[in-house]
Every structure is written in C-alpha cells, then in structure tokens.
Amino acid sequence: MAVFTSVSLDDVQPWIAQFPLGRALALKGIASGIENSNFFLTTERGEYVLTIFENLDFEQLPFYLQLMRHLAGHGVLVPAPVPNDKGELCVALHGKPAAIVSKLEGSSELAPQPVHCAGVGAMLARMHLAGRDFPLHQPNLRGLAWWHFATPAVLPHMPEPEAALLRAEMHFQEAFHGSDLYKRLQQGPVHADLFRNNVMFDGERLTGFFDFYFAGCDTWLFDVAVTVNDWCVDLDTGVLDEARVRAFLDAYHAVRPFTADEQEAWQPMLRAGALRFWLSRLYDLHQPRAAEMLTPHDPTHFERILRERIATPAPGLAA
Numbered sequence: 119m120a121v122f123t124s125v126s127l128d129d130v131q132p133w134i135a136q137f138p139l140g141r142a143l144a145l146k147g148i149a150s151g152i153e154n155s156n157f158f159l160t161t162e163r164g165e166y167v168l169t170i171f172e173n174l175d176f177e178q179l180p181f182y183l184q185l186m187r188h189l190a191g192h193g194v195l196v197p198a199p200v201p202n203d204k205g206e207l208c209v210a211l212h213g214k215p216a217a218i219v220s221k222l223e224g225s226s227e228l229a230p231q232p233v234h235c236a237g238v239g240a241m242l243a244r245m246h247l248a249g250r251d252f253p254l255h256q257p258n259l260r261g262l263a264w265w266h267f268a269t270p271a272v273l274p275h276m277p278e279p280e281a282a283l284l285r286a287e288m289h290f291q292e293a294f295h296g297s298d299l300y301k302r303l304q305q306g307p308v309h310a311d312l313f314r315n316n317v318m319f320d321g322e323r324l325t326g327f328f329d330f331y332f333a334g335c336d337t338w339l340f341d342v343a344v345t346v347n348d349w350c351v352d353l354d355t356g357v358l359d360e361a362r363v364r365a366f367l368d369a370y371h372a373v374r375p376f377t378a379d380e381q382e383a384w385q386p387m388l389r390a391g392a393l394r395f396w397l398s399r400l401y402d403l404h405q406p407r408a409a410e411m412l413t414p415h416d417p418t419h420f421e422r423i424l425r426e427r428i429a430t431p432a433p434g435l436a437a
C-alpha cells in the first residue's frame with residue numbers, strides 16, 4: 119500500500135495554504151508502505167511527500183518529526199519536515215494527523231552490494247551519535263511490551279511447530295531483555311525499521327533514510343540487528359551474506375566503535391530483530407486493516423531468518 123485515507127488535489131488546496139509551498143500542482147498516492155497513507159506532492163516550490171498518519175496520534179508525532187528535524191540539523195541525511203505558518207510540523211487533514219516532508223532523491227536499492235551496506239552502516243552510526251542530545255523520549259512502540267501484546271493475538275492462528283518456536287523465542291528474549299548485559303547496552307533514538315525500502319540511493323551515493331514512524335528509544339544494537347537482518351540477508355534462504363555483513367559492520371564500527379558488551383549481545387540481538395518483524399507480520403496478517411492498496415508482508419520470511427539465526431552464529435561485530 120497503502121492509501122488508507124483518500125485525498126484529492128481539491129482537498130489539499132485550501133489546506134496547503136498554511137505552508138510556505140505555494141499552490142499544490144499534483145498529488146499522487148504511493149502504493150508501497152504498509153503503515154501510513156503517503157502521497158507525492160508537487161507544489162510551486164518543489165517536490166514533497168505528504169503523509170497522513172493512520173496509527174499515530176498528535177501526541178506521538180512530535181517525537182518522530184522533531185527527531186527528523188534534529189538529525190537533519192546534525193548532518194544526517196533524512197527528510198526535513200516543513201513547518202506551517204504557526205511553526206507546527208503536524209496538522210490535521212481529514213481529521214487525521216498529517217505532515218509534509220522534503221522528497222529524497224533517488225530510489226531504493228533492493229539488491230544491495232557491500233558498497234551500499236557500508237554506506238548504510240556508516241550513516242546509521244552517525245545517526246546514533248547525532249541522536250545522543252535529542253531531548254524527547256519515546257519507547258520503541260514495537261519493543262518487548264508490544265511483543266507481549268501481539269503474541270497471544272497471533273498464537274491461535276498458528277500451527278503448533280511455529281507456535282512452539284514463537285513461545286520459546288519469547289521466553290529466550292524475556293531472559294535476554296532482563297539480563298544485566300542487556301541493561302548495560304547503549305541506548306538512544308533508533309530508526310528500528312531501516313529496511314532496504316526505507317533508504318534512498320542515487321547509484322552508490324546514499325541520499326537519505328526515511329520512514330521514521332517506528333523510531334523510538336531502544337538499544338543502538340537492536341537498530342544494527344534489524345538493519346543487518348534486512349540489508350545483508352539472502353532473501354531466499356535467510357542466510358547472512360558475509361561480505362555485506364562485514365562491509366556494514368566495519369563501516370559502522372569506524373564511526374562508532376562497538377563495545378565489548380555489544381559483541382556479547384550480538385547473536386541474541388539478531389534473534390530479537392528477527393522476532394520483532396516475524397511478530398508484526400503475523401499480527402498484520404491475522405488482524406488486517408482496511409486499505410485501498412494494501413499488500414501484507416510475508417511472515418515466513420522472518421520465521422526463516424529467526425530459525426537461521428538460532429542455528430548459525432552470524433559474523434561477529436568486529437573483524
């Protein structure tokens with residue numbers, strides 16, 4: 119998808135008058151994405167993306183939009199939110215929160231090579247460092263507490279071998295998240311959904327990270343694990359590609375060196391990253407929402423990745 123909320127150019131015209139963007143010239147629904155309604159918006163001032171938030175409310179949005187603004191101000195490549203004439207970054211449209219952000223150049227690199235992974239690793243480390251003095255706090259809303267909520271909702275729909283794996287992994291992750299090792303890991307604002315489709319490249323040049331609407335405060339290592347599980351994986355088998363993993367981790371480490379605690383937590387964290395998306399994909403499959411163009415993501419992809427991470431140790435954080 120997804121366009122959950124339909125909007126026409128006529129709807130947008132009076133609304134956009136509060137932004138310093140001139141008149142709206144074109145509006146086009148974007149089919150990809152599964153969380154929000156997104157539109158490419160052409161105005162007299164240029165190209166933007168209009169997002170109508172379907173699951174986030176006005177209280178939650180300042181965290182995401184101010185974080186993007188903060189990171190952009192610290193040289194991290196992310197879309198800049200456009201304030202209206204009152205300085206607000208988020209304004210109601212059709213009764214739902216909406217925001218306009220700058221459009222990034224380029225396109226997603228869906229078949230990444232080590233050079234792309236290195237670019238993402240280095241920028242992710244810069245993002246973590248830049249987030250250290252971000253003053254707002256919000257937990258990762260798809261963290262352990264949400265896993266506890268989602269697990270009983272999906273278990274009745276699952277055949278027993280998969281249900282057993284989910285129960286066992288939840289048990290394992292509760293112990294890991296409660297450990298002293300976990301509590302010592304460095305935390306801060308994380309993207310938490312930095313998949314291939316949420317990064318733009320122009321050739322080999324990274325032009326930006328976007329889709330910050332799963333961001334929250336969590337361990338930096340969780341962000342690394344989520345990102346490696348997508349960027350460095352063979353999509354057919356769930357096996358990690360060593361050259362891409364090495365390129366990613368070495369580039370990250372060169373900007374923000376991994377700690378000894380992070381080395382120790384790396385394997386269970388990769389499992390946590392896989393569990394998080396297995397669960398959310400199961401939840402979306404079994405508790406679907408109405409949308410004009412929604413294509414659910416396949417949960418078995420992350421079940422495979424989880425099984426593979428349990429069976430095979432991944433390359434370590436440092437070479």
Ligand SMILES: Nc1ncnc2c1ncn2[C@@H]1O[C@H](COP(=O)(O)OP(=O)(O)O)[C@@H](O)[C@H]1O
Nearest residue numbers: 148150151152153154167197220221222328329
């Ligand atoms: N700032 C941006 N610049 C360029 N393209 C964007 C931007 N934000 C979103 N898009 C486009 O919109 C699509 C859907 O956005 P995304 O944030 O992934 O949706 P969702 O929040 O529903 O998952 C992306 O794949 C991308 O093509």
Ligand SMILES: N[C@@H](CCOP(=O)(O)O)C(=O)O
Nearest residue numbers: 151152153311313329395415
């Ligand atoms: N990346 C998640 C789903 C979130 O969708 P996005 O389009 O907002 O990245 C997944 O692959 O399950």
